[in-house]
Amino acid sequence: MIDVVKIAKALSDPIRYEILKFLVRRDAEPGAELVSNCCSGLCNCDIMQVFGLIQSRVSYHMRELVDAQLVIEEQRGKWKYYYPNYQILKDYVKQIEANFLQR
Amino acid sequence: MIDVVKIAKALSDPIRYEILKFLVRRDAEPGAELVSNCCSGLCNCDIMQVFGLIQSRVSYHMRELVDAQLVIEEQRGKWKYYYPNYQILKDYVKQIEANFLQR
DNA sequence: TGACTACATCAAAATAGTTTGATATGATAT
DNA sequence: ATATCATATCAAACTATTTTGATGTAGTCA
Numbered sequence: 001m002i003d004v005v006k007i008a009k010a011l012s013d014p015i016r017y018e019i020l021k022f023l024v025r026r027d028a029e030p031g032a033e034l035v036s037n038c039c040s041g042l043c044n045c046d047i048m049q050v051f052g053l054i055q056s057r058v059s060y061h062m063r064e065l066v067d068a069q070l071v072i073e074e075q076r077g078k079w080k081y082y083y084p085n086y087q088i089l090k091d092y093v094k095q096i097e098a099n100f101l102q103r
Numbered sequence: 104m105i106d107v108v109k110i111a112k113a114l115s116d117p118i119r120y121e122i123l124k125f126l127v128r129r130d131a132e133p134g135a136e137l138v139s140n141c142c143s144g145l146c147n148c149d150i151m152q153v154f155g156l157i158q159s160r161v162s163y164h165m166r167e168l169v170d171a172q173l174v175i176e177e178q179r180g181k182w183k184y185y186y187p188n189y190q191i192l193k194d195y196v197k198q199i200e201a202n203f204l205q206r
Numbered sequence: 207t208g209a210c211t212a213c214a215t216c217a218a219a220a221t222a223g224t225t226t227g228a229t230a231t232g233a234t235a236t
Numbered sequence: 237a238t239a240t241c242a243t244a245t246c247a248a249a250c251t252a253t254t255t256t257g258a259t260g261t262a263g264t265c266a
Contacts, residue, residue, distance in 0.1 A: 009115035011199075013254085014108050024203050044213060057255060059213060064253095078212050078263040089203045093196050096114075100127050100192045116224085147243060160225060162244060167223095181233040181242050 002069070002088060004095045010068035016061050019047055020070060023084045043079040105172070105191060107198045113171035119164050122150055123173060126187045146182040 011017055026042055047058045062082060065071040069088045074081045114120055129145055150161045165185060168174040172191045177184045 005115060005117050005120050008111045008120070009253095012108060012112035012115045015254095017108050017111070021202050028206065045211090054256075055213070056215080056257080059215085060254075063214085075263095080213065084203065086204065086206075089199070093199055093204070096192070096196055096199075099124050100187065101189065101196070103131065112223095118224095148241095157226075158243070159227080159245080162242095163224075166244085178233095183243065 002091045002095060004092060004099075007068050007070060007088065007092045010064055010070055013061070013064070015051065015053070016065055019051065019061060020065060020084060022047070022050065023071065023082055027083055042082055043076075045079075047082075105194045105198060107195060107202075110171050110173060110191065110195045113167055113173055116164070116167070118154065118156070119168055122154065122164060123168060123187060125150070125153065126174065126185060130186055145185055147185075148182075150185075 011020070023042060044055065044058050044062065047053070047062070048055055051058070053061075062071065062073070062080070065082075066073050069085055071082050072085050074083070114123070126145060147158065147161050147165065150156070150165070151158055154161070156164075165174065165176070165183070168185075169176050172188055174185050175188050177186070
């Protein structure tokens with residue numbers, strides 16, 4: 001079962017929320033211009049560049065998102081490629097609805 | 104517009120999450136046995152009793168829930184009566200879906 | 207091999223959130 | 237009015253989270 005409080009905590013940081021939104025937007029627009037030329041997907045260095053954050057800060061927040069299972073990571077050579085975990089997001093919504101909106 | 108990150112933060116504390124679940128459950132079962140005899144609704148003192156928390160702690164968490172608009176409070180004499188704000192909960196789910204699950 | 211790149215990890219500092227006990231406020235009842 | 241009850245607020249202590257700079261690790265490429 002999902003840990004709904006842990007997911008809420010992961011979503012409760014504005015930077016993480018924006019990063020996740022960005023991952024989803026980029027995932028939905030596969031033809032969009034690549035942010036950097038470091039790799040074909042979306043990696044740490046892209047997020048650094050887009051949000052103007054230093055490397056260890058991005059690394060920290062991505063680990064939080066991965067730990068909450070909101071984001072799946074995939075190693076590609078020396079890069080980490082991130083993509084949204086839609087199943088967990090769906091489960092989160094379902095759980096919120098089940099706990100608070102069942103009438 | 105709702106502040107989705109603020110709502111997530113309010114939901115990210117396990118005590119607040121349980122209190123909100125409790126408010127919803129109690130709201131859905133109007134015939135359920137009253138927890139205390141202090142008032143006809145659900146007040147601070149009920150939550151203290153049910154969760155075994157001291158007064159200032161309950162007061163703090165209820166204020167967080169009210170600030171996030173997840174809970175509406177109503178003064179009744181010397182008591183505060185709390186009930187869930189379903190509209191905000193619905194808006195929160197909608198926003199999560201719009202930001203992350205639109206395909 | 208060595209130089210370089212991407213990312214992880216660590217410890218320290220900074221910031222934010224939570225808990226507690228004490229005190230304050232405001233309503234009710236006598 | 238006073239006494240009592242429910243809740244708010246405050247300051248201090250405590251705990252958790254975030255940020256930073258430094259260093260470590262592992263992959264890549266010449």
